[in-house]
Amino acid sequence: MTHPPLIQTTALSKSYPGVLALDAVDLDLRAGEVHVLFGENGAGKSTLISMLAGSNTPSAGNIQLNGETVSFKSVADAQKVGIYTVFQEFSLIPTLTVAQNIFLGKEPKRGPFIDHRAMRTKAAAVFAELDFDIDPQALTAGLSRAQQQMVEIAKAFHGDLSVLILDEPTASLTDREVDHLFDFIKRLKADGVGILYISHRMQEFARIADRITVLRDGAKIGTVNMADTNDAALVEMMTGRSISEIYPKIAKRDGEVVMQVKDLRAPRLHPASFEIRAGEVLGVAGLVGSGKSRLFRTIMDLYPRTSGSVTFRGRDISRAPTREIIQAGVYYLSPDRKHEGLDLAKSSNDNLAVNPMMARLDERLRGFVNWSAVRAATDVTADKVELPQGYRPKLVSQLSGGNQQKVLFGKAFGQPVDLYIFDEPTVGVDMGTRAALYMMIKELAEAGKAVVLISSDLPEVLNLSHRALVFAHGRISAELDGESMTEELILKHFFDETGATA
Template identity: 70%
Template sequence: MRALNAVDFDLNAGEVHVLFGENGAGKSTLISMLAGATSPSEGAIYLDGHTMNFDTVARAKSHGVYTVFQEFSLIPTLTVAENMFLGQEPRAGFLIDHGEMRRRAQEIFDTLGFALSPSAQVASLSRAQQQMVEIAKAFHGDLKVLILDEPTASLTDREVDHLFAFIQQQKAKGVGIVYISHRMQEFARIADRVTVLRDGAKIGTVAMTDTDEAHLVEMMTGRAIAEIYPVIATMPGEVVLEVNGLSTPGVAPSSLSLRAGEVLGVAGLVGCGKSRFFRAMMGLTAHQTGTVILKGQDITHLSTREIIRRGLYYLSPDRKAEGLDLAKTSNDNLGLNVVTSGTASKRGWITWRVVRERVAEIADRVELPHDYRTKYVSQLSGGNQQKVLFGKAFGQDADVYIFDEPTVGVDMGTRAALYLKIKSLAEAGKAVVVISSDLPEAINLSHRLLVFAHGHVTAELARADATEDTVLKHFFVESEPTL
């Protein structure tokens, strides 16, 4: 099967052209050819009307084609400035001019509005800060074409605003920008045209002014957007989780209760404290006050491992750093929680036949293709990695599942599949929390919605009252940040 089949794509000077499609649609293959990472088996690439053979990334850069890949290419032991100018270091005679390198790096950060130190070691940076460094690397060359692959995945809203302002500046200079994102809400802000790919083929190119999200989803998946979010037909039962006055650095004392069979949506801007609150509940962040009661038992001061064993499960938004072992196969990852949960043990001995059977059942449940089950997780697409992460959650029988940004970096088709898994959990009587920066996701999956802003809960809304306009008003409640 061809990853990309006879795709025609054109980019005008001074435009943002979005590439849109599910994981596996061919987006990464196309940009890897444009970036010089791989060579096409057929067809040609033209730049300013001249045929180009970008056999390396360096050759593409020498012609002004810069790419910010979704996977970081930073060297952890070097400083931010050293990473930015690697291979292009300014010189003072025979020596590298480190002072000039830091000065030029700082100029780029100031222009982009990124709060970074050129002297900081990359290993000390958060994922969001490393994302900023990757983006900044592209802005010190002679740009003609800039390719951005999921550039806002780890950025706060303010940082996204700075990035989009800089993109507009580059457009004004005549730079052509190829932009890949699953965040359709961004398209209206920056896109001039959108090309949709499906199964390695081009479905069509449309002007952003002539389309909308519903039309783009239908082009991408072949399904109407109304079919993406399932109806979760449950009547919430008894209370299984009670949180009273829980606080952690950055989050004021907050409370909630959660019932069996209920899906609780949690919405708020990046940095509002919604994730920190639930991480404190899991013992992943130090809590300052409050109690957590699960099925009538106080689990406030237990270890994270014991909290999970008691029936409260947390799915991290960072699948690579906290959720998956990239150097192991999908089956190995899926088997981990089966083994640690004790469901495959008898008298202290692990029955590996039972483990294999449970792993196969879980892989089927999350619709992980058979060929991917024995592959290293690092070799899978983001959507399939997320399926493995979901599968790990099913390795034990929890009472409450907390899904933190469950579809980050995942295409709409895979989202629909994961939403069905959330539906099946709720309808099986499990309590589910969906923490999401994607407002339509948080609203459409939930029975009830909590809104966080400035480190505290600003609203609790029934599903019927949780319209986008209503929720957004609670995002911007004036309040001093909680320290």
Template identity: 50%
Template sequence: MTDATRPRTPGEPPLLELLRVSKQYPGVLALDGMNFNLRPGEVHVLFGENGAGKSTMISIISGAVQPTSGDLLMRGEPMRFASVHEARSRGVTTVFQEFSVVPSMTVEENLFLGSETRRGGFLAKRKMREEAHAILARLGFDLNPKAIVARLTRAEQQMVEIARAFRSELSVLILDEPTASLTDREADRLFALVDQVKAQGVGVIYITHRMREIERLADRITVLRDGKFITTVDASDVTQDELVRLMTGRVVGGIFPDIKANPGRTVLSIRGLTTASGSVKGADIDIRAGELVGLAGLVGSGKSEIMRAAFGLERAISGTVTLEGKDVTNQSPRRLLRAGFSYMPPDRRVEGLAMMRSCTENMTFASLDIKPIARGIFINRVKEDAEARRLADKLELHPRRPDRAVQAFSGGNQQKVLLARSLTRPISLYVFDEPTVGVDVGTRAAIYRFIGGLCEAGAAVVVISSDLPEILNLAHRAYVFYDGRVQDELPKARISEASILPLFFGKHAA
């Protein structure tokens, strides 16, 4: 067996090296004596549970965060970047987990941010536009360079973030869960580009929780646990089960639970729904109590938009939404929540969480108007804290400190806070849009069990997902969306990759 922890050729310094690097946050040792090296022309995956320290590590490499102790070397020379900008100017470019695009600017302005193409002292707008078109075309991202970023979906914003990284001169490219909200097709384009830069000798650090991506991309894998270096292995020397065991320190069973279907009354019925924006065009769907229905389709297919419209986040111009037999078309989210409709958005920053508020406030926010937390118009803090602790336990929040601000938690743990919110009041319809974005394998299993439990307890459950295995393994029934319409409805027996994929592109089932 090769020693994967060593640089390939003796004497040749690695592109990048971390020696005993630590990062202490108040009360949390996020990184604890971490060791790591990156070779030119390799994809090096960082693998570890939510909160293991992956993002902290790349924040240090990319100049966003300063280490408390330890050494960083680039091509054998000591290195320390004072800022992300400085790192970028030295060829170290990062696509962060939480985006750094500027919402008020256009796509092209974001692409050239900090390095505007100048000619004779003013911006060469035309050249910028041409280059923006060229990059987006190379990536196969269908984005209008003139669009304002704030108006884009989460997936589209992620595309901007990625395109920006590929625009600069690279020697190290860092990608923190870059495919979290991309569809398979967009992800494949990204993988092809990673192959390209790799062939040019760029070293790529890639963070993902998805096995498929590790299999497709990884040359070596470094496993972290609790901020510590566990091991570095050659990707060809390790099985998936071994990786999960290394990551968690234990054996993890099957990820997908067997969820029993027991379809009862129709809880949600949508007829001929068309949204003002045209994102949904005359769609019909029904969701029954005791079943889990999957909504699949590409970004922009209408799979997310139909539920956003049902929950009052997009305006319907025709058609009806009926909840428990009552017409609730174009009602406010607040009233729908009171009527027993819970909607979990895919973007925890924009519509989901108040990042500077505590987890407790974020989790109990949905139930402040009901007992036991409400006491007249006052909030019962003791009950609120008890409730937050119960939820934190149930979803294994790590660290178990619901009193802390959401922004101090790792990406996967923020996701748990969002999930917890839906548990605080009586609900008959749960809609989860991309419920496992950014969560580790163990947590993913916990979230599926949790969703399955809601369904088996008699709730109607909708899972909207661009992660096909999620639809294949969980759904009792699936609707596939294309161009704002329901392209097909599949019963359990017909749900397979072969039958769903053609529908994504507007074809009919094989």
């Protein structure tokens, strides 16, 4: 006897005024499998899972659970039948403890009172099973983003699970934490739980995926078995373009040394020495926590420097504050766009206008801002990063992750810059947006600018860089270029304890 899928959608659609967000999508999730939902930002992934999670209602089509048609009016309705969702945007209450957040609305009781001891004990047991190092009594507001992600995951795992939906669950986790999560996912599979998994990280699919469904422009392109596909095929299904069209070939110019770093040392970093040249893309690769970002944040005076020197365009900036380093012509794009890169309470136009506005205080207007010049410059920048016209007056908080990243890139073009440091520039960004950002990197390098590309995405480093620094355990373990820049050799140096050059 063939069992029906755990959950199945038939011609599921969602319409908004003037927009068909999801177009008659058929999807099924089986017991004991990981089914990846793959597609660009705006492909319909979030719309689909919102209806399965109970936070949205379909305009047409239906959802079946174990062969029975179901309808959810709320997230709580879905949870009652065993469907739990960990959304990309957290739902934690910062003023509550970790344990209180996990059991919110389902607190264990002792008579009429909440049993706080039992709540802490059960929360600790969940974290122990996940192998997450979190204190159940800690205030949620004091946790890092990665720790908050772990708490969101733990909220789902303490329930009576039948279907688990994970939306970009590894975006803020270290490699060690990802390993623990994947181990637990494998245990859930063995227990018959069906897992719907959304991620842009194709390197994860081979580790956990059984099947992959690709969406594009709200429609289903197809479903494939993981064993029968590869990255190139998935990219072409998702974007309609071959993978060779995603990564552009960047011509190298043998320019002058723009920045020289000598024996730079900082907490948890060994002394580092290297040069950055105009017209090249210097890739910086390493596992999360290897020190690759910390070194460049130290250069930008965002972390304390212990010793060593940094020279930029012949000027010693070792002790210069961040503002002076930026004014000298160094732009640093933070991996945390929401907390360090963008003002979410302002529009895209206002975010893009910050730097042009500083540069366009017209002395003839006696200190008043020349708003006409600012708006003209903002439009030029928005066109350059391919930000759609309709998104420009919107609050940045209302944009997709890909369009937020375009705004962040755009901020780099409002001031004179000789060195661009892009730190994890495509985290949580789909392939279509990546292709646009990669073209900007190509244009910058070929215009003679120096570009540093710090990335945990190894294909990104291999395909875009002329030279690569590999980090491991807080030190540069290798400097590679030309034919020595291979995936096998870079991975070898990820775990190098001593440091090497090639």
